[in-house]
Amino acid sequence: MGFLGELWRFMAARKKFWLLPILLVLVLFGGLVVLSKGSAVAPFIYTVF
Amino acid sequence: MRILGLSAFYHDSAAALVVDGRVVAAAQEERFTRKKHDSGFPAQAIAYCLAEGGLTLDDIDHVAFYDKPFLKFERLLETYVAFAPRGFRSFRMAMPVWLREKLFQKDLIGRELKDIAANGFDPSGKLLFSEHHLSHAASAFYPSPFDEAAVLTMDGVGEWATTSVAHGRGNRLEVLKEIHFPHSLGLLYSAFTYYTGFKVNSGEYKLMGLAPYGEPRYVQRILDHLIDVKPDGSFRLDQRYFDYCTGLTMTNDRFARLFGQPARRPEDLLTPFHMDVAASIQAVTEEVVLRLARSLRRELGLPHLCLAGGVALNCVANGKLVEEGIFERVWIQPASGDAGGALGAALAAHYLDREQPRRVPNGLDAMDGAYLGPTYGTAEVERRLTAAGARFEVLDDEALLDATAEALADGRAVGWMQGRMEFGPRALGNRSILADPRSPAMQRTLNLRVKYRESFRPFAPSVLREDVVDWFALNTDSPYMLLTAGVRPDRRREMTADERSLFGIDKLNVPRSEIPAVTHVDYSARVQTVHRETNPRYHALLSRFKQRTGCPVLVNTSFNVRGEPIVCTPEDAFRCFMGTEIEVLVVGNCLLRKEAQDPGLAGDYKDAFELD
Numbered sequence: 001m002g003f004l005g006e007l008w009r010f011m012a013a014r015k016k017f018w019l020l021p022i023l024l025v026l027v028l029f030g031g032l033v034v035l036s037k038g039s040a041v042a043p044f045i046y047t048v049f
Numbered sequence: 050m051r052i053l054g055l056s057a058f059y060h061d062s063a064a065a066l067v068v069d070g071r072v073v074a075a076a077q078e079e080r081f082t083r084k085k086h087d088s089g090f091p092a093q094a095i096a097y098c099l100a101e102g103g104l105t106l107d108d109i110d111h112v113a114f115y116d117k118p119f120l121k122f123e124r125l126l127e128t129y130v131a132f133a134p135r136g137f138r139s140f141r142m143a144m145p146v147w148l149r150e151k152l153f154q155k156d157l158i159g160r161e162l163k164d165i166a167a168n169g170f171d172p173s174g175k176l177l178f179s180e181h182h183l184s185h186a187a188s189a190f191y192p193s194p195f196d197e198a199a200v201l202t203m204d205g206v207g208e209w210a211t212t213s214v215a216h217g218r219g220n221r222l223e224v225l226k227e228i229h230f231p232h233s234l235g236l237l238y239s240a241f242t243y244y245t246g247f248k249v250n251s252g253e254y255k256l257m258g259l260a261p262y263g264e265p266r267y268v269q270r271i272l273d274h275l276i277d278v279k280p281d282g283s284f285r286l287d288q289r290y291f292d293y294c295t296g297l298t299m300t301n302d303r304f305a306r307l308f309g310q311p312a313r314r315p316e317d318l319l320t321p322f323h324m325d326v327a328a329s330i331q332a333v334t335e336e337v338v339l340r341l342a343r344s345l346r347r348e349l350g351l352p353h354l355c356l357a358g359g360v361a362l363n364c365v366a367n368g369k370l371v372e373e374g375i376f377e378r379v380w381i382q383p384a385s386g387d388a389g390g391a392l393g394a395a396l397a398a399h400y401l402d403r404e405q406p407r408r409v410p411n412g413l414d415a416m417d418g419a420y421l422g423p424t425y426g427t428a429e430v431e432r433r434l435t436a437a438g439a440r441f442e443v444l445d446d447e448a449l450l451d452a453t454a455e456a457l458a459d460g461r462a463v464g465w466m467q468g469r470m471e472f473g474p475r476a477l478g479n480r481s482i483l484a485d486p487r488s489p490a491m492q493r494t495l496n497l498r499v500k501y502r503e504s505f506r507p508f509a510p511s512v513l514r515e516d517v518v519d520w521f522a523l524n525t526d527s528p529y530m531l532l533t534a535g536v537r538p539d540r541r542r543e544m545t546a547d548e549r550s551l552f553g554i555d556k557l558n559v560p561r562s563e564i565p566a567v568t569h570v571d572y573s574a575r576v577q578t579v580h581r582e583t584n585p586r587y588h589a590l591l592s593r594f595k596q597r598t599g600c601p602v603l604v605n606t607s608f609n610v611r612g613e614p615i616v617c618t619p620e621d622a623f624r625c626f627m628g629t630e631i632e633v634l635v636v637g638n639c640l641l642r643k644e645a646q647d648p649g650l651a652g653d654y655k656d657a658f659e660l661d
Binding site for chain 1: 119120126128130144145148153155156234
């Protein structure tokens with residue numbers, strides 16, 4: 001949590017909250033890569049097809 | 050107040066220890082791990098600094114890191130957004146490393162420190178982060194001999210800043226303005242380093258050494274297309290010619306088309322074209338530095354200038370800056386690259402964050418001649434050399450100086466390891482290979498048989514400070530080998546018409562002065578002035594050589610082979626001695642002659658290190 005708090009304070013100080021969605025997408029894809037142990041796109045493709 | 054400064058995770062990791070404002074120790078990790086430009090956590094450098102200060106990690110009040118990871122990450126993201134969808138490949142390669150590791154540097158540093166602490170070091174509240182260019186600026190100003198000075202830092206890139214101007218006064222240091230990424234003089238120089246086939250981040254000085262062979266034919270083309278330089282020295286790069294924001298190389302096809310040739314591959318021949326390109330980018334770099342310096346002098350009205358950042362290692366540009374006399378005095382941090390950021394971060398924490406008072410150093414500066422690394426006592430040297438299988442004689446100081454000066458005058462290459470190791474990229478007479486500069490064959494011999502490096506590369510002279518004006522067009526201190534100056538006209542030898550028509554490397558082999566081994570093709574030399582106050586032993590050796598030969602100059606090149614970090618320990622020195630054609634090795638008071646050694650100990654040294 002310390003890390004997230006610091007990141008939040010950093011974005012507040014720099015007035016860069018617009019970076020937040022990019023970070024969320026990155027973390028989401030990063031998580032998917034870890035979970036699927038393969039391509040990050042794979043889970044979506046399996047759901048769609 | 051005890052502060053440990055660190056630089057790590059990019060290139061040239063290092064640690065520095067500052068106690069009550071005094072620089073106690075500083076060393077680069079590569080010297081211990083024997084991995085050139087080592088970017089890992091500097092555990093061994095930290096261990097050394099603490100041992101030198103007689104401290105443990107628990108005694109440290111603050112640990113200061115030399116840049117701000119979040120700010121750097123912000124720059125990366127914004128750059129990718131600005132150039133999207135171009136740059137996806139680079140993005141895909143960079144992000145996993147950042148998300149896994151680099152974004153969590155604070156935790157990583159804390160964990161690493163805990164690992165090396167004896168009894169549970171608690172990093173919370175002790176870790177400080179300094180901006181990259183503030184670290185450089187602090188390393189340039191605080192150790193300088195000035196109470197007040199303008200500070201100019203230029204490098205590739207830190208977080209956002211690539212060039213910054215600061216005002217230092219007493220213990221205060223205020224950054225006044227910055228030029229931001231992607232507009233960078235350092236990256237422009239690195240782009241040409243890449244284009245001419247050298248390794249980025251390490252081959253820049255080769256490009257600088259190549260420049261005097263060429264003619265600056267492409268200056269106007271560079272100014273018309275690549276960089277827009279304003280009268281005050283500020284500049285912008287036309288990103289259409291570069292690839293470093295989005296790709297995995299420095300320059301792109303448009304850049305190659307501009308010069309009419311593809312980028313040189315490292316194994317390709319160097320041609321007059323590459324020499325002309327090198328001369329051109331060197332001229333442009335000098336022009337930018339001079340314009341920046343002039344505008345700084347005008348705006349701040351201060352007589353003194355401090356320099357740091359990778360571009361400040363461009364000793365040819367520095368030499369021009371001093372020669373122009375824009376500032377009364379110029380002081381350049383010897384560890385101007387990122388390793389010096391460790392020292393700057395510690396000093397910034399001490400003076401800026403902790404607001405400690407500053408006393409302006411007496412004498413040259415507060416760097417102790419940059420002799421800030423490990424040293425080995427006589428008994429230890431003997432023990433280590435014996436264990437390594439070396440055969441040596443132990444001489445008293447007088448006999449040692451005599452024997453060394455005699456070997457040098459006889460034309461032998463001497464490995465000279467004395468006292469504390471230097472901090473920064475230059476060997477300054479404590480981890481050096483020395484030779485007689487009067488020998489016309491020495492440059493070639495040293496390059497091809499001792500250093501195993503490209504034959505076009507020049508060597509630098511060490512000269513007694515009191516004699517510098519008799520040999521070079523320089524009358525200022527240059528203790529860190531960061532200024533070039535011309536060999537005095539009366540010491541030069543005019544080339545014949547035939548010799549003048551020679552080209553490139555062949556021209557280098559023509560004796561052009563009384564000290565040909567250290568005279569570049571344009572009669573310039575990268576001078577180190579040797580001072581009795583900072584290195585009495587090296588000063589005594591030069592004096593002894595002068596007594597014997599009338600020449601107070603020696604060839605001084607770093608004690609290593611191509612691609613190898615400079616030697617640190619007696620064992621490193623012995624290995625390098627045995628693996629090369631160095632004929633005599635002097636470590637402390639021990640003198641080793643090659644012919645007395647067991648030939649079975651000579652390993653394959655030439656190929657032991659990855660080429661730089």
